[in-house]
Amino acid sequence: MKALGGLRADLLDDANAYRPLPRMNVERGLTRFLPERIRIYAGLLPHALVIGLAVIVFGIGYTTGGHYGLRGLLFAGFPAATVLLTLVRPVFAFWVSLVSTPFLAYVGFSGMWPWEPNSLAGHLVVLTIVALRTRPRTAAWMWLITAGYAFFASFLFGVGVGLTNDAPQLLFFSALILLVVTVRQVRREAAAEVTAQQSVTAVERSKRTLLEERTTIARELHDVVAHHMSVVAIQAEAAPYRVENPPPELEQAFATIRENAVAALTELRRVLGVVRAEDYEAPDAPQPTLADLDGLVGNVREAGLDVELTVTGQVRELPQGVELSAYRIVQEALSNVLRHAPGAGAKVEVSHVLGGIGLRIVNGPARGLVKPTRHPATTPEGGLRRPPSMGAGHGITGMRERVAMLNGEMTAEPTDEGGYAVTAYIPVPREEVVE
Helix, strand or coil: CHHHHHHHHHHHCCCCCCCCCCCCCCCCHHHHHCCHHHHHHHCCHHHHHHHHHHHHHHHHHHHHCCCCCHHHHHHHHHHHHHHHHCCCCHHHHHHHHHHHHHHHHHHCCCCEECCCHHHHHHHHHHHHHHHHHCCHHHHHHHHHHHHHHHHHHHHHCCCCCCCEECHHHHHHHHHHHHHHHHHHHHHHHHHHHHHHHHHHHHHHHHHHHHHHHHHHHHHHHHHHHHHHHHHHHHHHHHHHHHCCCCCHHHHHHHHHHHHHHHHHHHHHHHHHHHHCCCCCCCCCCCCCCHHHHHHHHHHHHHCCCCEEEEEEECCCCCCHHHHHHHHHHHHHHHHHHHHHCCCCCEEEEEEEECCEEEEEEEECCCCCCCCCCCCCCCCCCCCCCCCCCCCCCHHHHHHHHHHHHCCCEEEEEECCCCCEEEEEEEECCHHHCCC
């Protein structure tokens, strides 16, 4: 029943459906090298090939049918018209070609049964085109139906005694042609499935990289916020003892502040427990800031990279989250220089401007391999960079996430000299600047 259901789905349901032959893709293969005005018409090559095959089938029938009048024209033209029908109704063309076979053999005089020469050629062409335009299972069904008709016509009908039986030749050559077509179809479907899976994998890898970076940012910001909340809790607990005979209302207010701070710390730990990896260990040292850039640049120089650091504007203390993100952006950009542009020089510009901070890390073209004097994958605070996780574009993704989190802007693009430049601006409202 399942097999019969496949037959019905492939050759019976919507057998007369209108399915015009699409234009060929001219953006790949040899046609992509053709001039533009010629390439427009190159997409019609499959249509021209089908029309050419129909002309050949017509010529075979007109020269071997034995009729040169209207009857001969119809005898030669019907198989050719069936070939042309594959351009718009491929499955219907198969049935027309098969059903018309005994009538064409009856009116023909070539001595061949059950296919006349033009009918045999036309049926081979129809089988090939329909197999190319459908799925591999359809080709198997068409061959089995054709073989069934050949068996009945040759051995059970009792017609054509003394005539030459051409059914074995048709079945042999059609089997070879359909096998080649089926293999091509299977390979094309497999290639399409692999391409689709690669696209899905690339999307999933990008999502995974994004989630990893957001998790890392959440861990680091937890350390920053936890530090400040701890300070609030301690100061709220100590504040009543700084005032002699504080009123009960004031003591209660400070107690409430401390309770809220402790509750906030507890919630922070719970949230971090969700995003923390099993092997994650909280850093012992405080999170780095822009004041640690000199140490970072020194580590990079020891790793074999020539770096120049320039700080402009009025240096002021910024919110710790901003300073941490700016430090990580410079850190990751310099790591990318070491990974992708060995031997290139780099410049780091930090601009303290009104309303924010600007960063620009630019490097020249790669000049060869450089052996670092220290291992570049050291700790975030004392070394060059954090160990990168798997995935393409992890560093750029992380930098963009940090800048977007702070409502900033960032560009990362090649330079005219063959290097690469990362530019970021992080706005800092005046009320957030630490005085």
